Amino acid sequence: MSINFRFDLRHIKAFMAVAESLHFKKAADSLFITQPALSRLIKGLEEAVGTELLARTTRQVALTEAGRLFLAECKEGLRVLERGVHLAQAASQGDIGHISIAYNDFSINGVLPDIIERFKEKYPNISIELTHMPSHEQHRALQDCSIDAGFMIGPLNAPGIETLSCAVEELLVVLPLRHPLAGRSSLRLEDLKNEKFILGADNSWKAFRSRFLKNCQQAGFTPNIVQEATTSTGIFGLVAANMGISVYTECVYKFTRRDIHLIPLEGIEHRVETVAAWNSAFISPSFAHFIRHLQDEPLPA
Structure with a gap:
């Protein structure tokens, strides 16, 4: 069932402050607002929810059964929101994400496994999707950005495609x-x-x-x-x-x-050169980490 919420985070924080202190003045002071403003927020929340959340008398404030259950869900909701903020920040910095990499036989039997293993040690929360793809097919996949990187036979000279030599073999x-x-x-x-x-x-x-x-x-x-x-x-x-x-x-x-x-x-x-190639038109934060990792990797002797 879809619910049309008529309250926001200000109402939730006001309710949680009163529910935890059971004192309107202390809650108002902690929120840096006046008591009348706090009372209006609580009233508006109760009207939106459709039930009384706090039982008030001239001497004390107590949670109703509905208020107790609502408080537990508010705490869980805030934890989810905080985690969402953390994940969004981590994703924007590239610490969480997804990278798609294509490889040919020479790279997967040669230099690529070590590159992937060391990258995963640095960035365990970045998932990597590996797909076998011949070198000539990787060229097209890079042009249409269907992969983040390709490990193929080089050299490769194509507009907008950057490459880095990873191995040269006899x-x-x-x-x-x-x-x-x-x-x-x-x-x-x-x-x-x-x-x-x-x-x-x-x-x-x-x-x-x-x-x-x-x-x-x-x-x-x-x-x-x-x-x-x-x-x-x-x-x-x-x-x-x-x-x-x-x-x-x-x-x-x-x-x-x-x-x-x-x-x-x-x-x-x-000699067979294995190069890593990527389209410079789109580099996600996660893939930017991978590029720096490649640039730091020593070329095998």
Whole structure:
């Protein structure tokens, strides 16, 4: 049922002052108003509520049963209001809030977990929503502000988009354990021209694939791609099954798989940079904290 309140916080404070002191003069003095003004406030409140809240005689003031129950609810209501003020102030300062972050495979398997963990230690009341999203899709999501930040393959040069480099990683060759090249200490791209490749699917690994294919062309061959996978785990599984080889970044060392072999890829300028990107058109107070956190984070060696 909707109630049309005909009283405000002044009436509530006046009633609580009288209810707690049970003395009109003391209550008026505590509120810095006159007794007649206080009496008018109490009368107006009782008329609005529709019942007597205080029983008055010439010698004493007492709470009616209705007044006792109303007082308890007034106290609870003020506590809720005070909490609302506190939450609003905290939100305006960014200490409470929500951040949406998109990530690709390289960032979630690399630098991003440590960044998130340390940020949550500083700001436990800021919730973070993480969404897997290929780098090229993150570009669009940043433009329409559907995410606060994206962790993607860089560099990225787009109007209104700011970026910060978070990691730069060398490439490794991922081989089955019993592959003939597994005993080498390093490999060059030319050594792989006759190999069967397993790469991430084009719809989700477009940025990485386009750069890697360009490197292969510069090395004088087009890779024979025999299998595709949508996830890093899928790529490693296919390599372990001896379906082919792949190329991945140094963050693969964080995986504990014992059924693949990793060899540094030399003689190639292609390094995978992970950047954090955001649209400067809208930065919430909570996300401003995240940006400062990123700027304070040391770039991994």
